Amino acid sequence: MQIQFGCAQWNYNNEGGKVVPITWDSSAVVNAHMMVCGKSGSGKSHQLKRAIHSASRTSDGTVRFHVFDRHGDLGVPGESVVKFSESTPFGFNPLEVNPDPHFGGVRKAIQKFISGVNRTGSHKLGPLQEALMRRLLEELYASRGFNKDDYRTWVPQDSYEIAEKMRGKESRVFLDVPYAQRDRVKELGARWDGDLKAWWVERDAYAGDLLMWDPKVVFKVSPTLADAVAFAERKMKAIFLGTNAAAMGHLAEVNRQAAAFHRIATKLNKESRDEELEKLQKRLEEARDKAMSSYKGYLNTVETGRELDEVIHYRSMDVMTSVYERLCNLNAIGIFRNTLPPHDHGAAIWRYDISALAADEAKLFVHFKLSQMFDDARQRGQQPCVREIAAVDEAEMYFTDDDDNMLNTISKEARKFGLNLWAASQSPAHFSEDFISNLGAKVILYIDPTKWDASARNLKIERKKIEHLRPRYNGLIQIINNDDVKSAYNLTLFPKEGA
Incomplete structure (x- = not known):
């Protein structure tokens, strides 16, 4: 690949x-x-676009620009x-697990997410x-069959x-139904x-009373951020009440029946109220009995002391709530x-237009995408030439x-x-000395x-060289x-824009 920036001004x-x-x-360069x-x-x-366009045109077709x-x-x-x-439906999964035994795993996926x-x-x-x-997140992955160890x-x-097994079933929502509730879900x-x-x-x-049951994951795939939100919400409710999923489901049913009872009691006319209320009262009592039985069953399973672990790990509802809210806010970003x-896989240049994202959203996007690219590059192994440019x-x-x-x-x-x-x-002063020292080329406009003064110190050049620069006319390269034994900065005249 080649880029002709201009000609030596002197x-x-x-x-x-x-x-x-x-x-x-x-x-020819020490690195790209x-x-x-x-x-x-x-x-x-303009100069960045010129560089991308020129390099892509002169590449051998194997380089991808991001x-x-x-x-x-x-x-x-x-x-x-x-x-x-x-509003766009495109994005990526920040919780995707890299299955490589050396470069991937649950711990790395979690650390990458938290770091982002x-x-x-x-x-x-x-x-x-x-x-x-x-x-x-460790528990979420474990619930999907991903063991960190x-x-x-x-x-x-x-x-x-997965696609073959789901053929003809694409419109279905699978429900996570405890065995004890099989009759109720069938009734619905x-x-x-x-x-x-x-x-x-x-x-x-999938509405109304059926919302009592969360969607069930029937295939082993990496969880998504939406899955993390749902998992955290259910965990938060269960810890708050000190119970398990089955008892939680029955408790939700109690609340629904009580709400229905209240609506009927306030809206029905006096003549029909007694009969309707009697039916609702019976259903409400049945729901309460099931909830109490389920909760009692849960308490009876507390034998080893491990059941207290979750209360210890999630001892602060304030912290739990703040983590849940962060997950919700991250999921709402839309990326x-x-x-x-x-x-287009046939195009050498893939542009990610993130102009509509807020600053923090853009930071997350770039972090996760660059992390993914770096992981893929390491798995690819050492290369004799440039394969990707970000x-x-x-x-x-x-x-x-x-x-x-x-x-x-x-x-x-x-x-x-x-x-x-x-x-x-906008300035070399934004970068550290270590970062600048690892660059094979510097273009200073x-x-x-x-x-x-700060830029001269960062670049280790005399300030007067920077003073010679004019907008859209020349640059130090x-x-x-x-x-090269020593590489100097060349004051370079640029071609006129549009030429």
Whole structure:
């Protein structure tokens, strides 16, 4: 891949218009990591788009560009773009378990999720919340058959096998019905699927009293964020009442019958009230008896003392409630969905238009996507050349000095796996010295004068070189090639935009 940024300004001005090209070549540079910095209006977006377009045109067709577009203005010819917002159905599952025994697992999936949540200001977890979240997710995975200590359980069921078993059953909702409630669910119209060993109703019929039972997971797949919300809600209610799922179901039935009794008592006329109320009263008493029997049965199972563990682990309802609310808020963002973005696999450039997302939402999106790309790259193993480039606009939003920050991680560790990073920002001062030292190329455009001193220190150059920069006219470019003893910054004239 090649990018011709422009020509050396000194030669052009002092040697009668002589053109000495300033060219980036992926086969010659020490690594393909790059930084593009410039004040708003300096031409940063234009130069980033030029770099992406030029590199993609001169690649051998095996390089995929992932463009994280914060402002929706980085479109280039031949791209495949997907817009993300609360109203679009596309996203990804942040709780997906990587089944690889060396690079994946339940613990890594949980840590990646918690790390992503803590990247934000509005959703960041405190110590107690983080511990409870970890415990909650471990139990959620365990309920789906994913054992954190056994890599053999990390493999989900084959998607083609699932599709075959679900053929003709796509409209069904399967219900998680305790054995003791089988007669009640049958009364309400549910039917038994002998192949999948589960009660079910049509999706349109899943309403009213049938909501007493949660949807049942009949296949082994990674849980989703919506699953985590439902699991946390049920856990919170059960812990609050000190009971189990069966007793919870009967308690819900008691509440429904009591509500029906109250409605009839207030709305029916006097002549018909006695007969109707008598029937409802009988149903209410039956529901109460079942709830009391179920609760008594639960108490009778308390023999080993393990039943108290959940009360200990979830001892604070305030903490439990705050974790539940965070999960609800994260799920409401709209980027955590099961429908993958429909990018064209024949296109070299995949652009993720995240301009409609709030700042914290964008941070989550970029963190999880870069984490997924890094995991995939490590599993791919060492590569002789570039395979993927992540171009991140407004990169300062996503950059921290934390060890698990994905921009830091990719710049330090991902090159040998064929994954490289192009980070765009308004000033080099937004990045650490370690980050800058891991870059194979730096493109410095016009910078706000208030940032000159800090930028000069970060780049280890004289301030006067930065003072020569003009918006959309020239830039300082350093390209570090494999055979260079020392790589200087070249003051570079850019082609006129549109030329």
